[in-house]
Amino acid sequence: MTGAGGVSARRRTLRNMGRRLFDSDLWYSFRASPVAVSAAIVAVLILAAVACAPWLTQDPFDLTTVDIMDASKPPAWAEGGSWQYPLGSDDQGRSVLSTILYGTRISMMVGVLSVLFAMVLGVTLGLIAGFAGGGLEILIMRLADIQLSFPAILVALLIDGIARIVLPHDLHEALTLYVLIFAIGISSWVHYARTVRALTLVERNKEYVQAAWLVGTPPTSILVRHILPNVLGPVLVLATLGLATAIISEATLSFLGVGLPPTQPSLGTLIRIGNEFLFSGQWWMTIFPGAALILVALSVNLLGDWLRDALNPKLR
Amino acid sequence: MTEPREALLDIRNLRVEFPTRRGTLCAIDDVSLTIGEGEILGVVGESGAGKSLTGSAVIGLLPEPGRIVQGEIHLSGRRIDGLSDEEMRRIRGKEIGAIFQDPLTSLNPLYSIAYQLVETIRTHLDLTAKQARKRALDLLQEVGIPAAEERMDGYPHEFSGGMRQRVVIALALAAHPRLIIADEPTTALDVSIQAQIIAVLKRLCREHHASVMLITHDMGVIAEAADRVAVMYAGRIAETGPVEEVIRRARHPYTYGLMGSIPQLKTPAERLSQIDGAMPRLTEMPDGCAFHPRCPRAVDRCRAQRPPIEVVAAGHDVACWLFESAPKPGARI
Amino acid sequence: MDAPLLKVTGLKRYFDVSPPWLNRVIERKPRRLLKAVDGVSFAVARGKTFSLVGESGCGKSTVAKCILGLHGMTEGVITFDGVEVEDTASRIAMLPIRRRLQMIFQDPYASLNPRWKVRSIVAEPIRAFGQVQEREAVLHQVGELLRSVGLTPADAEKYPHEFSGGQRQRISIARALASRADFIACDEPTSALDVSVQAQILNLMKDLQEEFGLTYLLISHNLAVVRHMSDSIGVMYLGRLVEVRHGEALFEDPRHPYTRLLLNTIPSLEIIGQDRTPLAGEVPSPIDPPAGCHFHPRCPHANQRCREETPELLRVPAGAVACHAAQEARI
Numbered sequence: 003m004t005g006a007g008g009v010s011a012r013r014r015t016l017r018n019m020g021r022r023l024f025d026s027d028l029w030y031s032f033r034a035s036p037v038a039v040s041a042a043i044v045a046v047l048i049l050a051a052v053a054c055a056p057w058l059t060q061d062p063f064d065l066t067t068v069d070i071m072d073a074s075k076p077p078a079w080a081e082g083g084s085w086q087y088p089l090g091s092d093d094q095g096r097s098v099l100s101t102i103l104y105g106t107r108i109s110m111m112v113g114v115l116s117v118l119f120a121m122v123l124g125v126t127l128g129l130i131a132g133f134a135g136g137g138l139e140i141l142i143m144r145l146a147d148i149q150l151s152f153p154a155i156l157v158a159l160l161i162d163g164i165a166r167i168v169l170p171h172d173l174h175e176a177l178t179l180y181v182l183i184f185a186i187g188i189s190s191w192v193h194y195a196r197t198v199r200a201l202t203l204v205e206r207n208k209e210y211v212q213a214a215w216l217v218g219t220p221p222t223s224i225l226v227r228h229i230l231p232n233v234l235g236p237v238l239v240l241a242t243l244g245l246a247t248a249i250i251s252e253a254t255l256s257f258l259g260v261g262l263p264p265t266q267p268s269l270g271t272l273i274r275i276g277n278e279f280l281f282s283g284q285w286w287m288t289i290f291p292g293a294a295l296i297l298v299a300l301s302v303n304l305l306g307d308w309l310r311d312a313l314n315p316k317l318r
Numbered sequence: 319m320t321e322p323r324e325a326l327l328d329i330r331n332l333r334v335e336f337p338t339r340r341g342t343l344c345a346i347d348d349v350s351l352t353i354g355e356g357e358i359l360g361v362v363g364e365s366g367a368g369k370s371l372t373g374s375a376v377i378g379l380l381p382e383p384g385r386i387v388q389g390e391i392h393l394s395g396r397r398i399d400g401l402s403d404e405e406m407r408r409i410r411g412k413e414i415g416a417i418f419q420d421p422l423t424s425l426n427p428l429y430s431i432a433y434q435l436v437e438t439i440r441t442h443l444d445l446t447a448k449q450a451r452k453r454a455l456d457l458l459q460e461v462g463i464p465a466a467e468e469r470m471d472g473y474p475h476e477f478s479g480g481m482r483q484r485v486v487i488a489l490a491l492a493a494h495p496r497l498i499i500a501d502e503p504t505t506a507l508d509v510s511i512q513a514q515i516i517a518v519l520k521r522l523c524r525e526h527h528a529s530v531m532l533i534t535h536d537m538g539v540i541a542e543a544a545d546r547v548a549v550m551y552a553g554r555i556a557e558t559g560p561v562e563e564v565i566r567r568a569r570h571p572y573t574y575g576l577m578g579s580i581p582q583l584k585t586p587a588e589r590l591s592q593i594d595g596a597m598p599r600l601t602e603m604p605d606g607c608a609f610h611p612r613c614p615r616a617v618d619r620c621r622a623q624r625p626p627i628e629v630v631a632a633g634h635d636v637a638c639w640l641f642e643s644a645p646k647p648g649a650r651i
Numbered sequence: 652m653d654a655p656l657l658k659v660t661g662l663k664r665y666f667d668v669s670p671p672w673l674n675r676v677i678e679r680k681p682r683r684l685l686k687a688v689d690g691v692s693f694a695v696a697r698g699k700t701f702s703l704v705g706e707s708g709c710g711k712s713t714v715a716k717c718i719l720g721l722h723g724m725t726e727g728v729i730t731f732d733g734v735e736v737e738d739t740a741s742r743i744a745m746l747p748i749r750r751r752l753q754m755i756f757q758d759p760y761a762s763l764n765p766r767w768k769v770r771s772i773v774a775e776p777i778r779a780f781g782q783v784q785e786r787e788a789v790l791h792q793v794g795e796l797l798r799s800v801g802l803t804p805a806d807a808e809k810y811p812h813e814f815s816g817g818q819r820q821r822i823s824i825a826r827a828l829a830s831r832a833d834f835i836a837c838d839e840p841t842s843a844l845d846v847s848v849q850a851q852i853l854n855l856m857k858d859l860q861e862e863f864g865l866t867y868l869l870i871s872h873n874l875a876v877v878r879h880m881s882d883s884i885g886v887m888y889l890g891r892l893v894e895v896r897h898g899e900a901l902f903e904d905p906r907h908p909y910t911r912l913l914l915n916t917i918p919s920l921e922i923i924g925q926d927r928t929p930l931a932g933e934v935p936s937p938i939d940p941p942a943g944c945h946f947h948p949r950c951p952h953a954n955q956r957c958r959e960e961t962p963e964l965l966r967v968p969a970g971a972v973a974c975h976a977a978q979e980a981r982i
């Protein structure tokens with residue numbers, strides 16, 4: 003198709019897709035569920051705030067913007083507080099609000115990327131296991147079983163520990179984020195693999211797959227173009243719910259001190275640091291990051307719950 | 319209505335609606351049926367015609383969010399469509415028995431056959447455990463389970479499909495109901511087993527003086543088992559009458575076309591007569607007669623007004639404006 | 652006499668349903684084989700319809716799948732248009748033959764990928780066999796195919812869930828025709844459809860057969876449909892062919908007791924209200940079939956020879972029958 007025809011065709015396709023989305027049962031069920039809509043609004047607000055953080059406040063971890071004379075100020079509505087630091091300031095003079103914004107950004111980044119990693123790994127292995135069968139399936143599934151007998155946090159701790167030993171100190175500092183993403187991702191691929199394997203076993207025997215065989219489609223093509231689109235639905239639900247788990251896992255690791263360092267803190271790190279000041283009465287340094295973590299995890303969880311019910315054909 | 323005796327089951331002007339986000343769907347639209355004592359009424363139609371829903375409405379098990387919005391259902395003169403859940407529970411089993419399509423899911427796989435039978439019997443009849451077990455054994459022998467005494471403590475998965483369906487029939491008859499709703503009782507079974515099950519059903523219902531509402535899409539089953547038949551189309555009754563009348567001398571163009579499109583074993587045709595198009599979706603019902611878009615005899619009146627039920631012969635009713643003349647035999651419809 | 656388009660000789664397909672190795676060793680359990688197809692031979696002439704009839708578990712679907720290569724064969728020789736179809740040959744080498752052998756399935760809902768547009772579904776064989784390459788030409792051919800099965804080219808832009816069961820079967824037929832196949836196996840193509848739609852599809856299949864010179868292998872349990880469509884019919888019971896007849900012979904002069912049972916037990920519009928006493932018994936499990944003639948437990952004419960010796964297919968007018976009683980002229 004030539005240029006002009008191509009552009010209008012693409013616009014038409016987008017409009018069609020949009021129309022299909024807003025016409026669909028999924029959108030209707032979304033509108034009808036006040037919980038889903040509220041959770042979505044909260045999630046979108048958080049995302050917006052996090053994305054706009056560089057414009058909303060100054061980077062609190064840029065040492066030039068921090069004034070240590072403003073340390074340990076309480077929140078704006080309490081005595082001694084000011085609106086320059088709406089949620090108070092921490093022991094270094096950083097605004098708690100800005101640290102939360104930046105911390106949430108890091109938490110979400112780790113959460114999303116680790117889920118993506120787990121998803122890609124798990125879905126691929128699940129597809130292969132379900133489709134190929136035989137020894138390959140047994141190998142992959144037994145690996146999954148073995149890994150499931152370790153608690154996820156322990157696996158993440160183990161990988162993080164190995165990284166610390168293997169990598170030189172400053173390299174490890176710089177790579178902490180990625181080590182963490184890898185660690186959390188590795189600890190959660192199993193759920194995707196198992197689900198996808200079960201679904202693949204079902205789809206593999208369906209007649210449309212047999213029809214593709216008859217036409218001589220190569221096996222990888224059948225796997226990717228025929229089976230994969232049909233198993234993605236439940237994977238999406240798992241991913242949304244897994245996001246909440248990943249965020250909390252990361253927070254746990256950081257709280258334990260083996261996650262992100264104070265120079266590049268996530269919400270978990272902030273909670274840990276603030277915790278040390280809890281008993282001296284400076285509650286805002288730990289409570290607000292904690293509340294932010296709960297809000298993020300809750301809204302993601304609620305969205306995931308709604309998605310699971312909406313995609314469940316039996317409940318419709 | 320044309321049924322002179324007092325009917326066992328009397329459905330009058332039943333209307334069942336389903337509120338959905340796309341508007342209210344009318345799944346059963348002004349349906350009237352009667353079943354006499356000891357009579358087998360076939361309710362036949364294709365998928366989506368509303369025949370299973372009619373059976374569900376009678377037994378009080380309409381799927382959510384279906385509602386009866388109009389009409390009455392009378393069982394032996396007593397009105398049953400508005401009863402509470404508790405009252406319907408007492409009627410189910412005792413006065414109305416049910417047989418569904420899939421014997422695999424009709425029986426609880428975790429309990430033995432004897433247990434399920436005894437439980438049903440003791441719920442509705444005042445018998446001791448020993449008496450109930452004897453009665454269960456009698457029933458199993460009646461439906462033709464070989465070596466019933468030894469096998470009755472077995473579990474459903476130990477029986478074949480045909481045997482399971484016999485057990486389901488026994489369960490349905492356990493408390494001496496006067497009416498049985500049988501929804502596609504033979505569809506899931508092999509051909510040679512279907513004949514056995516039909517024979518069992520006919521014999522037992524005769525012996526127990528029970529009437530049957532036999533719901534199916536298979537005209538052959540109706541021809542063999544039913545006394546009268548009601549043909550449903552798009553939630554409405556197209557034609558009702560004695561089985562032989564409706565099959566051989568159908569007055570409604572849909573019934574006529576349906577009979578012609580069934581391949582016959584004894585008289586093969588070069589080409590099957592086909593009805594073009596498909597049954598309209600409930601969301602896209604045409605005005606007037608529901609069948610007019612596919613009917614070669616349709617006139618303007620058919621497109622505008624829905625035809626009422628008219629009497630054609632004794633016991634034979636049809637809902638068609640052109641009821642006075644039969645569709646031409648041999649004409650391609 | 653023309654050589655048949657398809658010739659099947661001694662087709663066997665066994666499934667190993669033995670308990671796991673550990674159980675076999677510890678509990679001394681024997682190996683068990685499910686003989687889904689146990690030595691089936693027949694031929695299909697060009698441009699004709701051959702039907703395989705039988706109840707569930709008789710192996711007729713398995714025969715079709717073995718012929719098409721969806722299952723491997725335990726034993727047997729399949730010859731298509733004079734060329735022996737090698738089970739073990741590479742996928743690429745088999746493509747020219749595979750192109751000509753296609754299938755229509757029973758379930759109209761599972762036979763089309765719900766996430767693909769009709770356009771892609773019908774175009775897949777066209778692209779796979781490399782007949783036409785440019786997008787425009789492919790789309791044009793898809794439109795033509797849809798038209799030939801009674802749909803419109805505009806339907807190509809829709810998804811399968813927007814169609815009824817009968818329309819989906821039409822799409823399946825269009826897909827089978829897309830590779831320019833001349834042999835189509837139809838596995839219960841109308842069993843899941845309403846009666847009036849069934850008539851449309853059967854008429855369509857007959858029209859297409861005439862127009863394109865197609866050869867059909869029809870699998871069905873419905874003898875009336877089979878009679879309407881077939882030139883030759885094979886009756887299967889528990890993995891074996893018990894009777895093969897051409898033309899109307901099966902219906903006018905059934906020889907095998909099982910064939911007679913089937914013909915008698917099918918409810919029909921022509922015999923209204925008849926009280927039959929149908930034959931008792933059920934189809935036994937294919938894992939442990941009765942010895943000798945599989946049908947002997949249900950057969951009113953069985954004798955000692957039937958219990959011990961497997962009957963061979965022997966010639967009768969217009970076909971062959973595997974029955975000792977028929978051979979000995981006892982029935």
